[in-house]
Amino acid sequence: MVLLVRAPAKSRERWQLPWRSLRPGETIDDEAAKLARKSLGTAPSLVEQVAAFGDKRRHPSGAELSVAFLALVDEETGEGVVGDAMWHAVEDLPPLPPRQRAMLEGVVTSLRSRLDQSPIAFHLLPSIFTLTQLQEIYELLLGRRLHKASFRRSLHAAWLVEPTDEWRSEGRGRPAQLFRYAPKKRRSGRRGVRFGA
Amino acid sequence: MVLLVRAPAKSRERWQLPWRSLRPGETIDDEAAKLARKSLGTAPSLVEQVAAFGDKRRHPSGAELSVAFLALVDEETGEGVVGDAMWHAVEDLPPLPPRQRAMLEGVVTSLRSRLDQSPIAFHLLPSIFTLTQLQEIYELLLGRRLHKASFRRSLHAAWLVEPTDEWRSEGRGRPAQLFRYAPKKRRSGRRGVRFGA
DNA sequence: ATGAATTAGTCGCGAAACGCGACTAATGTC
DNA sequence: GACATTAGTCGCGTTTCGCGACTAATTCAT
Missing domain, CATH: 1.10.10.10 (Winged helix-like DNA-binding domain superfamily/Winged helix DNA-binding domain)
Known part of the structure; x- marks a missing residue:
């Protein structure tokens, strides 16, 4: 399942992937780990950078470039999610901003293809x-x-x-x-x- | 083989991967294609985004985030390289800035692993x-x-x-x-x- | 001409890996 | 004690793999 958060009212889609903008002086790896902790209410068992997306489909924030991270938690830990976040089945997702849809698909594909080599x-x-x-x-x-x-x-x-x-x-x-x-x-x-x- | 360019005199290493900074309003895909054309003197037969690197090892320009692209040309086309660029064997490379070394390794690994699925x-x-x-x-x-x-x-x-x-x-x-x-x-x-x- | 050298392309066998149903093993429940 | 339930293994028929050995078509040397 995928953790989504409520989008700002002005967006057409009602759900988005959790995201934040990169603050100068921080590394994206650190920022991603912080975002995961904040969204989940606890530290995930794995955080991994997957891919960057920088084509014509823009991020909701208008950012030119988006970097997708994968964070995994077991089912039990996932129960403790905070705020307006909610788990959605990967096979049955609500509409997402186009770039986020592509990012999510890329992350899942990459996860599955590396599953045989990576523990x-x-x-x-x-x-x-x-x-x-x-x-x-x-x-x-x-x-x-x-x-x-x-x-x-x-x-x-x-x-x-x-x-x-x-x-x-x-x-x-x-x-x-x-x-x-x-x-x-x-x-x-x-x-x-x-x-x- | 890998195309490297001469580094500015102040760097410890003498060679670097071709790079440029992202200009606001441009997509990285377009910028990467332009960089490849400029470095090669001709358009490569394939340009593909591979991965983003944003850890502690900084890019020579000081940039926080680097996005690696793969561009391929056949041997014949590679002869026409312009300026101070030069081809180096992948198995026998000069010292590179640490992040670039990691990027190059990632690109080669990724290329080889996807070779069986991608044409x-x-x-x-x-x-x-x-x-x-x-x-x-x-x-x-x-x-x-x-x-x-x-x-x-x-x-x-x-x-x-x-x-x-x-x-x-x-x-x-x-x-x-x-x-x-x-x-x-x-x-x-x-x-x-x-x-x- | 004729045979050696060279490159293209195929055959087929032994070994390994795979898909999968059927089996044994150990426990709890009625 | 019969039965349901979950764990774990066996083995067989099929596919895939590694690879040496073979045939095929051409050029070159003598």
């Missing part, structure tokens, strides 16, 4: 987790279901996790083993997680 | 070309050799080219068939070019 998903989990939890995160970010056996095979081939000796029995069903994120640095030809079904 | 290579070839020419472009951009049979298999699987009925006999050896870029829009599950060996 983004682990930022949304506690340090110890079950493989089912991990798979659910990937399914959420990719927007589609994955096959359990195939997911685990890719995962082990990528040497990203190692088992702990703890087990979690969460209500009914067989207890799940807990894993931690522990990428093995394969010196040559390391491979990311490949997904398919 | 970048075709911008560097005439509209009619041989498959060996195409493979050489990919090898140049990826910085490694590819296996001929595998390359052609991936290429045909991606439905990117179609044969013409023309043949080129270029000196010795068997004449090569000429192809044109003609991507088939497979409605579902289109796949890019995959490389390996």
Whole structure:
């Protein structure tokens, strides 16, 4: 889901991405982190610069150039959103200013395409987790279901996790083993997680 | 290879990426295209925005924010470079300002990673070309050799080219068939070019 | 002429990766 | 004790991949 804020009354669209103008002397990375904290009421688990947009479609503020950042929070943290901000489903968004629409699409595409190389998903989990939890995160970010056996095979081939000796029995069903994120640095030809079904 | 220009005398490094400051009222896409034309003496076959850099490492001009663009020209066109600009091998570069070093690395990585989905290579070839020419472009951009049979298999699987009925006999050896870029829009599950060996 | 050299293009096999249904395992519930 | 529920694995048929070896068409040297 995407966090949107109410737009000023004069805009045609009623919602916008959270944004702020760059203050002289500040770095955009710092500014983006501050904006995320302010919009969420808490610090996100990951903030990452994605792309810059500077074409004819102008930003609502009239700015020539916009730099898009991705910030991720887990569902629980997302509940504590402050002010007039509200979460919207990515597949069902209200009208947005054209450039923001493009930025959002770019961010989502970029996120999904880098998901196999970058350990983004682990930022949304506690340090110890079950493989089912991990798979659910990937399914959420990719927007589609994955096959359990195939997911685990890719995962082990990528040497990203190692088992702990703890087990979690969460209500009914067989207890799940807990894993931690522990990428093995394969010196040559390391491979990311490949997904398919 | 990368086109660098001489830095002002006061800088520690002697070379820099071509750059200019954004003039109010201009779009960065337009400005980038102009800069490329001016640096090269001719229009590049492709100009593409890649990423923005705004961390602590400052641009030589002191600017807070830098937006990196990729411009590609074929070897022949590159000969006509004007002024004090000079081509340098990507694997053997002179010292650059830190942010520019990072920008360059980002651009090259991004170029290589998107090469399988985006028809970048075709911008560097005439509209009619041989498959060996195409493979050489990919090898140049990826910085490694590819296996001929595998390359052609991936290429045909991606439905990117179609044969013409023309043949080129270029000196010795068997004449090569000429192809044109003609991507088939497979409605579902289109796949890019995959490389390996 | 004839054969070596050169470049283009294809075949096919062994290995690896993938998709996926079906299986076993361990727990709670009725 | 049967059954539902969740975790985890196995294995088989198919596709993809890496790559050496092959055929094809031309030029060059003798």
